[in-house]
Structure formats: structure tokens, C-alpha cells
Amino acid sequence: MSVWTDLQGQEPVVEQLRRAATVSTPNHAWLITGPPGSGRSNAAIAFAAALVCEREELAARGCGVCHACHTVLAGTHADVTFIATEKTTIAIDEARALVNKAQDSPSSARWRIIIVGDADRMTERTTNVLLKAIEEPPPRTIWILCAPSPADVLVTIRSRCRTLTLRVPPVADVAALLIRRDGVDPAMAEYAARTAQSHVGIARRLATDEGARERRNEIVRIPLKLRDVTEAVRAAAALVDAATAEANSSNTERDATERERLLRSLGAPESGPLPAALRGQVKALEEDQKRRAKRSITDTLDRALTDLTSFYRDVLLIQLAAVGAGSATTETLARVELVNRELASNLVEFANQSSAEDTLVRMDAIATVRRRVTKTNVAPLLALEAMAVSLLADRPD
């Protein structure tokens, strides 16, 4: 067992990182990019573990069993800082704290390592704070940034880092990982890896959570039952309601515990009104929780929209495969790799009712609403309603 074991399907990158961990002066800043779910932060953490591993012989670095490896993987190593945000963006103050931290010498390990798990979630101003620190860190500090694509970080940061790109892992590799690590049975692992489109985290969730599977099934069937404006609007409302409910169910309990812990550590009275001096801190916590809730609603919607896109992706593949043959049949299916294989017959029927142009327009509509929901502050319900009406069979105008 080594720290690299769980990075299934990323052999080229793993090989580079493994080699980098054994040289005496590795590059001072790394940028690990790759599609969501390909294991960017896992790769960063594994790399950090290999860098600080206690084994003497170079080839065995990243053993996964020594104290240093263990603590890095558990997120408790004193010299390895991992920062990711549950809010929409990393605050500028958090970035400033990182810059200070980067100046410290490591306390026990060979290197001080700072991993930014969401380098794409920084505004331009925040990123600029890090520029100098990333360009010329002290001799024993290493930065590792993670982002979906190199274009997500400022060009001035990109030029200071060595970039590594993870690929979309093959479905078979993701399925193998689920079988080995999570003990999922092979058929389910294959289904989960395929429907999650190789997103490891989501595949695991689909494989282990019955509710998540049901929700996904509902979402990919939406295009099949959209008939008129009323249904479209109701489907949009149902999507938003489901996203909100899901976000709330995971947050409510956690919010209450956090609040209780804060009150206890502040020594607040058990009953009666909150003393004025403490209100500011409680308010700050509540603001943070509100931002977190907003982010989790956005993330859930984003995932739902990805699932929805997979339906049209399949339809488009069928339509393109059937070009020249007049209409798609079950034979066409043999030539395409479907995400939603369970819906094959519905997909063929749907593909025959519309043209590839229609499908592209609809995928475009979904992409637009995805961009609006994740990158701007629009009302999610209205954005989804607009998407739902543009998915209708007999599109107006």
C-alpha cells in the first residue's frame, strides 16, 4: 500500500509526481489541474505525503505507513496546510494568513507544504496577494494549487507554477477503485462509474447511497416528461426544492452543533438573551453558514444540470451515429457509448423526434443556466424555469 494507490487511472501524472518527490530540490510551486472528480486534491495530498515521507530510501518515498504519511493523509501534519473553502470563494484574509504561514520553516519535516484545494475559487484580488509568495517562497516551502483547468487561475500565477494535468479516468478504472476501496459489488460499481461520468466522488455516492441514485434517475427522466409550460415550471420548482432540501438536511444539524460549540467556547449564558459583546461573533458564524448553504445549493444544482446534460449528450451521440441511416434504431446503439444505458430505448425514440441541431440548442441552454447559477448571483428558480421552457418539445419562436 502506498499513497498513490487511490489515484487509479492517472498513471502518467503519478509517475511524474513520484519522481519529483525523490529529487533533492523539487519545483517550488505546482498547479494540478483536471476535470472535477479526477482527484486533484487527492493527488496533491499524496504528493505532499511523498515529499515529507520518513523513509530513507528514495524509491520507497510515499510509503503510506510511516507517521508522516499517515498524518498528511489524515490532514493533521503540522507542516502540511490544506485549504479549501465551503463557501463560494476563498476570503482575502485567509489568503493573507497563508502568505504569512509560507514564511515559516517546517517544524519537523523536510518541507513546509501549502495546498490550495480550490485555487479557482479566488477572486483576482485574492490571487494577487499570493503572487509574491508563490514566486519566491523560502527555500523549504512548496506550494501546490489545484484547479479544474489552467485557465481558471490568473496567468501570472500559472507562469510561476509547474502544471500537471489529470485526465478523465476511464470508467473501468473508477469502477475498479470503487470495488477495491469501498467494497462495492462489480455491477453496481460499473453503473455508478458510468453514470457519474468518471467523477470518483459522485460515483462513490451513487454506489453507496440509494437516495442519490433515485434523485439522479428522476433528473435524467425530466426531458421525457416535459410536455407544456406548466409542467416545465413545476419541474424547475421541483429541482430547486430538492436541491434546497438536500442542502438543508446536511447543513441544519451541523449549523446547530457549530453554534452550540461557539457559544460554549465563548462562555455564553445558557439561557436568556445573548450578551451584546458576543453577538458579533455569533453573527459572523451565521453569515458563514449562510454562505455555505448557498454554495451547497449551487453545487447540488450544478450536479443536477450535469446529469441532465448527460441525457442530451446521449441523444446527440445517437443522432450523429444515425446520420445517413435516416433514423436511429437499436443497431445504432451498438456504435455509441451511452452514459444512460438504462434509458436506451427512450433515448432512441427521443433522438428520432428531434434533430441534432435541436439537441445542441438544448445543451446550450443547460450550459447557459449552469454558468449563470454557478458564476453569478441569479435567482436559481427563475434560471431553471427558463431552461426548462427551452427544453420543451415544441419550442416557441
Next chain:
Amino acid sequence: MVLIQGPEEFLAARAVQHYRARLRSIRPDLERTLLDASTYSAGELQNAVSPSLFGEPKLIEVGSLATMNDAFLVDALEYVSAPDPDVAVVLLHGGGVRGKKLLDAIKASGAPLVECHPLKRDSDKADFAAAEFRRAERRIEPAALRSLIAAVGSSLADLSAACSQLIADTVGPISVEIVDKYYAGRVEATAFRVADAAVSGNTSAALSALRYALATGVDPVPLVATLAMKVRTLARVFSAHGSSTAIAKDLGMQAWQIDQARRDMAGWSAAGLARAITVLAQADAEVKGAAKDPVYAVEHAVTVIARAARSRTR
């Protein structure tokens, strides 16, 4: 002892004024004390009600009961159990449940209660204004009354001030021309008024209401939200069948909202609804930074919606 309760501050202030004037007319040497229940310190009430050296009659006005502190609650409860018959105490409570025990005690003691509810409907406001004119023994034409409410009806204080201005400045019955002379060109447009005009297909009314709303400080963001809410209701009701009560229950709305939506739906078509929703989503993104000119974004949305509202007849 009098309790004045309710969130409409204008009516409360007027009640206090009325009460004070009446006491003064009986006893001109009235001594008036003002107390604030939110910054009250223990014993102040006792101090204020105890007789003075020359034995003047006393009026004590206590404000901010809605945010009263505990010291006031204790003292006031004690006073209510044994009020001084020679002292008048006026208590102002802005609404809410703070000090419910005290409120109940005062009501139980049989003290008069003045309730000041805000006037929400235009007909209530018209009644209020009509009463103002009647008190001054003046007559106002119904049409004049309507345009007066449309111009200054949003705040009761404004309305009352407008009434007294008209009463003071003019003689004889008040006509539309007189009201227009004073208040023409002032229409209080809310986001709802814009939305109502737009979904009924009245483009010019919707656009002028929009301009008034923007000019009086309504932000484009809530304007789009209100339009979206209105159009959403239409879309939800559009192809729903059954009685409005059943639909209302299904959608978690009131039956009158469904009836209203069905009336608004007369000129709408499915394609029009789809177009309206699409343009609203676009406008929502634009007013939140996707475009340079948020005002144009709303205006465009209003135009498209008003046209879509006539799409069935065309």
C-alpha cells in the same frame, strides 16, 4: 390610563395628540412627562406619578413599549395593579409580543385600548381621507379622491398632510382639477403595479409605471423578481385543470391568487409564457452584472412580457 397599540406610527401619534389636547382643554396647567420604556431605569415611573408640590394634574407618555426593558415591566405591572386616578398615563406599544403580561394586565384593568393597524387597501385609505375632509366639513369628488390616493397613498402621514393642505388652500368642493394641480405627475408606482400592468398586456401603462418606479428609487433587481413571481403564477396555473380551490391547495397558494391569475391569463399563449420566462431569466442575469445597463434590461423584459400578454389574440 390608555394603551395605544399597533405598528402604524402616524395613527398612534395622532391619538396621543388628540388625547393630550383634550386633557389640556380641561386643565390648562397640565404637566407632561415623557418616558422611554427601552431605556427606562427602575423607579422612574413611580417618581413621575407621585404628586408634585403644587398638585398639578399629570400626563405621562411612555413610548417604545415594544422594546421595553425588564425594569419597566416590573414597575408598570406594579402600577397597573394600583393606578393613581389623578394621573393620566398613555402607553405606546408598536406591536409585537414584548411585555404581553403587562398588555394583558392593562386590558384586564378595563383601560381604553386604541389599536393602530396599518391601512393596506386603497379603499381603507380612501375612507381615511374622506373622513379627513368630512371633519373639515368639506366635500371631495370621488374621482378626485381616487387620484389623490394614487398620488400620495403610500404613507398615511403624506396622505393626511396632503388632505390638510387641500383643505387649507382651497374653498368649496374639491374637484379632480384641484387635486391634479397639486399632485399631478406624481404616481406612486411599486414593482407590483408594474407587474400587474405588464401581465395584463398594457405596454404603455407598464412602461410609464416602470419609469415612475425607477425614478422613485425602486431597484431593478426586485422589479425583475416581482415580474418573475407574477409570470410564474401564470405558468403554473396555465394548463392546470379543476377548481381554483383545488389548484390553490396543490400549489400552496390562496384561491383568490388563482382566480386573479386566470383573469390575467386571458391574452396569454404557451409560447408567450415561454418567451416571457426566457426574457426574465436573461434580465435577472443582466441586472445582476451581466450587462452594463440594468434599466434597459428591465425595460426590455417589460416590453416583451406586455407583448406576450397579447399573444393569444394575435
